[in-house]
Amino acid sequence: MSETTLSKKEYNRLNDTKKYDIIKQRLKDRGVELIDIAKLTYELQKPYVPTLTIELCLEHVDRVVLKRExxxxxxxxxxxxxxxxxxxxxxPLLSMMLGDYGLFGIDEILALSIVNVYGSIGLTNFGYVDKLKPGIIGEIDEAGKEEGRCNTFLDDIVGAIASAAASSIAHKYSS
Structure with a gap:
C-alpha cells in the first residue's frame, strides 16, 4: 500500500514508528538502551507496584517514546x-552546553515537555532523578564531562522518559 492511500492517522503512526526506530538508534549511539531507561522506571515504581517487572517497565518506556511530543x-x-x-x-551557548552550565536550565525545560505529558507524578519523579542521577543518568552525566563530549540534554531526556514511564505505570496500576 502506498503512503498516498494511507489515512492521515495511519501515515502519522507509520512516521512515529520510523522516528521511534531512529530515536532508539540515536540513544544507542550515545550509550543508552531502552532497557537502561526501563531499569530506572522500575526503581521509581517498585515500591508502589509489587508485581512490577522490568518487562512491563520496558513496555511503558516504549509507549512513552512512541508519543509524537x-x-x-x-x-x-x-x-x-x-x-x-x-x-x-x-x-556563548557552545561553552554553556559543553560545560553543562548549572544555570542553563533549557535542558530541564525540554525534558519537562516530556514529563508534562504524564502529569504531576512524572514531574516529581523527574525532579528526583535529576537531583540524584541514578543508574544510567549518572553514567551519562559523567561521560558528558569528558573532553569534547556533550550530554547536556541527554541525561535529562533519559530521566524524563523514565519518569514519564513511571507515571504511566502509576496511572494504570495504582489503587
Missing part, C-alpha cells in the same frame, strides 16, 4: 548535544 523533544535534545560536540553552535 516525546519524539520531537528527544530528537531536538540529542541533535543539540551532537551539534555542540561538533562545535557548530556559536558562543
Amino acid at each position: 516525546v519524539q520531537h523533544a528527544v530528537l531536538v535534545g540529542i541533535e543539540l548535544d551532537m551539534l555542540a560536540e561538533q562545535k557548530v553552535i556559536s558562543e
